[in-house]
Amino acid sequence: MNRTAVVTGLGFITSIGNDRAAVVDSLRRLRPGLAAIEFLGNPAISVKVAGTIKEFVTESPVWRDWRFPARYDLSRETLRSLSPHGLYALCATEQALADAGLANEALTDGGTGLYCASAGSAFLLHHHLAHMHAVRGERGNPMGVVASIAGTLNFNLAAHYGIRGAVGGFAAACASSSHALGCAVDDIRLGRQTRMLVVGAEEVNAETILPFAAMRALSTNPDPLTASRPFDRARDGFVGAGGAVCLILEEAEAARRRGATIYCEVAGWGQAADGYNVAVSHPEGAGLAAAMRRALADAGVSAGDIGYVNAHATSTPAGDRSEALALRAVFTTDGHHPRVSSTKGLTGHPLSLAGVMEAAFCALAFAEGFVPGNVNLVEPDEACAGLDLPRASLAEAPDLMLNNSSGFGGSNVCHVLRRLSG
Template sequence: MTHRAVITGLGFITSIGNDRPTVTTNLRALRPGLARIEFMGNPDLPVKVAGTIKDFDVASPSWRDWRHPSGYNLPREILRSLPPHGLYALCATDQALVDAGLSPTDLTDGTTGLYGASAGSAFLLHHHLAQLHAVRGERGNPMGVVSSIAGTLNFNLAAHYHIRGAVGGFAAACASSSHALGCALDDIRLGRQTRMLVVGAEEANAESILPFAAMRALTSRDDPLTASRPFDRTRNGFVGAGGAVCLILEELGSARRRGAPIYAELVGWGQAADGHNVAVSHPEGTGLADAMQRALADAALGPADVDYVNAHATSTVAGDRSEALALGNVFTAAGAHPRISSTKGLTGHPLSLAGVMEAGFCALALREGFIPGNANLTDPDEACAGLDLPRTTLDDSPDVVLNNSSGFGGSNVCHVLRRLT
């Protein structure tokens, strides 16, 4: 692999902001984007908080009723086949293209690909199937399939931007967009593509979030400022969230020839499964430890080279403990003490979007020279002994950053990002 890959564009629609400057400010200030919410008009539900998307209204199953910020190119023919989170994704991708200095015509010659990650739209799927049942199968929405199933981001965005390079989707639950980013890196390093758009998106509605309550994975806390508490002894579940992020990965030579902005270099990645349980991480974090070690080996770096780790930690009891032990085995046991934080204390957990969103956060930290602290961490779990978990944002300039993700079935992914030298 002789080609190097750099991040040249970022677009954000998230609970902590709908553009790069706002997201950067809120990351630095540790200002959360969570809000009280009442799902299904039922005040008795134990789930009271979510990571909401401001300035958008996508509560209706009809795109004609949606509201969004001005300034985006959203033709009728694309809107009619989008799910709500597809609208977020389109806006985030438009942002990223402007950020990278790319025009739509730059994407159509076959050297640009697109990888997407989402769980699809359970909201629209339920709506379309209910309509189908109501008329006993005699008619249905012609856009019902492409607007709701997993892969909807790939279908819609690739068609809208006339992408002729590699296009595909990834389904690994909360590690999905991390797999997408890793495979995009390989495509560039192998010379298969010049640039890749990596897009993750999810909805923050009852259909996408409430099913996790039945798994006892969601917090019952009702204060949006403190509900998400990664690594804290008092954590009791994650806060569901939605949004979209587009990250543009580009071959270094191409980026330099264009004079493109460069946030960071993506220098390696690793993945490993737990082989343990369909839903719960290995209690000792063995799979995630393997993924981190493989990522470091891929980047030709060691534990002592890492300055900051953006942890996957979602604020669940079992998941955070597993990751803390994995971090201890990889770093503390080797005498290394990188700063570690989970930004989900601010954003909540946006499921398959998490990996690419947090890779974007890592790119901001590298370019802007800061390390986000751990929001709401007051009493670290005993499994965190030996880990450096800053409570406040540090004005330190990291050179090497790790980004962790974990999904159902023990699917673990780690990326290594580095300040370009």
């Protein structure tokens, strides 16, 4: 495999900003995107903070009631089969195509594919099934299935853009979009595709986020400025979030021939499962450590070459500890001390969107020459001993970065990203 995959376009609808400039500013300044929220109009619910999406109003199950920035000119026919997170995904993809300098016509030759990640829209699924039961199955929305089930992103985006290459969706909980990105890299390296759109998206509503409260996985801290605190001793759970990110990959020579601006190369990736528990990470981080080592081997680099790690750390007590121990096993025990931070202190945890969003953050860090810091890190957990956890964002430009993701069932995926000179 002598072909390489490079990042040429990025698009963002996130809690910390809805375009590249806003996201960069939030990452540099450590400006969180979390806000107070009252789920289901019930003040007794203990979860009171979420990573919300500004400029978009999508609380209604009826698309005609939605409000979004006027710069996105979307037709009735496009909107009627979308979920709220499908709307986010389409807007993020429009940004990424503009960022990459690609016209829609470039996507239809079979050389471009699309991989997506989301859990579907539990919100719309609940709405449509409730209606079905109310009318005893005699009527239903003809777009209800394609707007709500787990493949809704790939259904809608592939049809909207006329994509004729590889199209698929990934479901591996919070590692989903990292799987999508890894498989997209392989399709380019193997010569199966010239270009891949990788899209992750999730919603910010009770149906998507609140079920995690029953698992005691969500923070009950009511302060939006401090509720998400990865690696901190006082963390008490993750803060749910949503949004969408589109990352465009291209074969490097094809990108250069058309004069594309290249953010970085995705130099390698690896995955490994814990084989331990349906919901809890391996207590020693065994699977994540194996995934990191496999990613490094695939990229042909050593642990000492990595300058920055964007950690998966979601602010849960068990998960952050597991990742800290995995990082120590791969790096610290051999005397390596890359900078490590979790940007979820800013964004909250957007579930299956997390992997591609944070890979895109790494691409921005290459382009802008900085490393994001750890917001809300006051007293690191003792499991973090020896890790370099900068509190503030740093004006540094490492040549190699590692991006970690973990999901239910012990699914761990890691990517190595490389700065390209010239």
